[in-house]
Amino acid sequence: MKTILSGNEAVARGAWEAGCKVAAAYPGTPSTEILENIILYPEIYAEWSINEKVALEVAAGASFAGCRSLVAMKHVGLNVAADPLFTMAYSGVTGGFVIVNADDPGMWSSQNEQDNRHYARHAKIPMLEPSDSQEARIFVKLGFEISEQFDTPVLLRLTTRICHSTCLVDLDDRIEHQISGYTKNIKKRLVLPAHARLLHIAVEERMKKLAEYSEKFLYNQIEWGQKKLGIITSGISYQYAKEVFPKASFLKLAFTYPLPEKLIREFSRQVRNVIIIEEGDPILETEIKAMGIKATGKARIPVCGELTPKVIKESFNIKKLDINPEPAPVRPPVLCPGCPHRGVFYIINKLNLVATGDIGCYTLSALPPLNAMDTCICMGASITNAHGLDKALGKEFSNKMVAVLGDSTFFHSGITGLVNAVYNKGNLNLIIVDNYTTAMTGHQPHPGTGKLAHGETGKRIPPEDIARGCGVEFVKTVNPDDLEETENTIKEALEFDGVTVLVFRRPCALLLKRKIPYYVDSENCKSCNICMRIGCPAISLTSIPGKEKEIAVIDADLCFGCGLCAQVCTCEAIKLRDIVR
Amino acid sequence: MSKDQNKVTNIVICGVGGQGIILASNVLCSAVFNRGFDIKKSEVHGMAQRGGSVITHVRFGHKIHSPLIEEGTAYYILAFEKLEALRYLHYLKKNGKIIVNDRKIPPMSVLTGQTKYPEDILSKLNDRGKVYLIDAEKKANELGNERTVNIILLGVLARFLKFDPDTWDKALRENIKEKYIDLNLKAFNAGLKLKSENQS
Secondary structure (H helix, E strand, C coil): CEEEEEHHHHHHHHHHHCCCCEEEECCCCCCCHHHHHHCCCCCCEEEECCCHHHHHHHHHHHHHCCCCEEEEEEHHHHHHCHHHHHHHHHHCCCCCEEEEEEECCCCCCCCCCCCCHHHHHHHCCCEECCCCHHHHHHHHHHHHHHHHHHCCCEEEEEEHHHHCEEEEEECCCCCCCCCCCCCCCHHHHCCCHHHHHHHHHHHHHHHHHHHHHHHHCCCCEEECCEEEEEEEEEHHHHHHHHHHCCCEEEEEECEEECCCHHHHHHHHHHCCEEEEECCCCCHHHHHHHHCCCCCECCCCCCCCCCCCHHHHHHHCCCCCCCCCCCCCCCCCCCCCCCCCCHHHHHHHHHCCCEEECCCCHHHHHHCCCCCCCCECCCCCHHHHHHHHHHHHHCHHHHCCEEEEEEHHHHHHHHHHHHHHHHHCCCCCEEEEEECCCECCCCCECCCCCCECCCCCECCCCCHHHHHHHCCCCEEEEECCCCHHHHHHHHHHHHHCCCCEEEEEECCCHHHCCCCCCEEECCCCCCCCCHHHHHCCCCEEEECCCCCCCCEEEECCCCCCCCCHHHHHCCCCCEEEHHHCC | CCCCCCCEEEEEEEEECCCCHHHHHHHHHHHHHHCCCEEEEECCCHHHHCCCEEEEEEEEECCCCCCCCCCCCEEEEEECCHHHHHHCHHHEEEEEEEEEECCCCCCHHHHCCCCCCCCCHHHHHHHHEEEEEECHHHHHHHHCCHHHHHHHHHHHHHHHHCCCHHHHHHHHHHHCCHHHHHHHHHHHHHHHHCCCCCCC
């Protein structure tokens, strides 16, 4: 049976078909839909773990039990999970253990463009790279088999265009995989130095065996075409290269670490010129050149940005496109109409505070007109960066500074930083913008919501309870829709000596029903433009007859009815729709 | 569709995050799949969806490799917003067709006065292809639900693809909750029949 699936849906399907029983993930674009789809299969226990390190360790524990387990995360998530990753390579597996990792070339929704193929080499873990959804499904299944055969975790590496592209996929039935059960084995799982020294030797032996396996791996394929040009490629780059060089010979690599050296030599010997087409860093190129093979790659193809057929063509001067994009004003993403974060950032801007920021929808508050965020490094860094600034510059500075992060980010990586600030006598003003969900990635639950992955009710853990438990003495929960209360509470927190935590809680606008829209009474509008400073996409300026200056106008189709604009308006021009009726 | 084995049909669907582009493209994909073509679709999620510019690539034919449409090769652009039609106009094949919703959503840079919303979008679109200007919002309001704009616009595109009605009916049912299916079937059929604003 055939259907159409995205790469992420196909990974979920492959895990189900392989008899996987435990899966864990933290949401992150472009990997989120992997677990979202696994949740749909009742045979698999699935959880949203609070971060990627936790998720990887949960899946590793399930593997200890002899259960096929999977963990999924975006590229930067593997940085968070790197600690258990490296040691799991030593410890090995009992049940098959597949780590799905999705890179984001072009940074559609990420803070960096790291190439996670490096992790396979660094951690000494075999890597599979599918080039479409069909292979994604198959490689998850093969990943479990390789994992069990070689006693190693397996990395399945995706990229945005694999995750979020759909294509035809064959479907198989699920084959149940029996959980073998737990057997104590401290030489394997208790990785202290005496054991680890032996395990490291075993890892090096394993890599040799995996290299032999790679030579025979069915999906490391040669497609012979004209022999004057031989292209070595993998993943999505294969699809692009096929479009650009339909007549060339191809060595399409799927088992990309360790590489099949003999196969690469054999292919290269039979073609006149070798071109290596890969997105990101010159990883294949470096290894292939180290084999003494002459090849062209990154000398022509850019390291930065997403690879496309157009980029390949331009790199090899194949076709100069005479069509250029029309100049058009950019349209970056914005905080939605009715976003509960808007008022908080309006006040941060109004009070001219330094705001160390974090990863989430609220990072968008850095853009004009709110201009309310100074930093964004990684999950949780708002708190710790603020603490460092405080220690370097003192209270005179930190009394005018806030650290801002979202509820899900707080659970992910904020708690350790908060404990650290309390313990080390910091002067931290933490604002948790709590929209009761993980909004940016599409509304996944977290401990603050008390909902579990499948929708059932679990234990709710409010962030303010955690703050009090961490020893924070000034903790308040505030309604962000009340601008006056928002401003007063932030001022109060800034004046408090020590660590403060303010939780601004109102559910994400996308989870609520829209209320009655507001409108601008053109008689009253004095064109002061103060409402434009909140950065609401529903408010714009327009010319009307009889008014010299442009006045504000509210798009009733976009207006959420939060009333923030009415609170900032000083001329009583913004009114609720039903008043006129 | 052409019987040519090598022909690949490229369709760009673009607009502003939140306009229902992904659902419309999913329905299109189901229809194409039901017709037995090879198909690839590519889109982006996450940060790019929050009111930002969104583009979905849909390609189908005998055999498709790249999920991305190359600039200058799209037969159709289905734009849910005028500025977004302009932004992705360079994807259009010479004399391709542009179905554009008569809707203006100013980006934040325009709202804050840093830039101006371009005035001459329709003339630029006309220079490059055949333009079908559609007032989908008006039609959606007539149907009593503004959320049907995406399916109305898909209906307009469907006119050119010449798949049989059953193909579309099935595709819509595969992607839309039963509760909303009647409304969306109505919206789709309204789109099929909708006259463009710039035609007599």
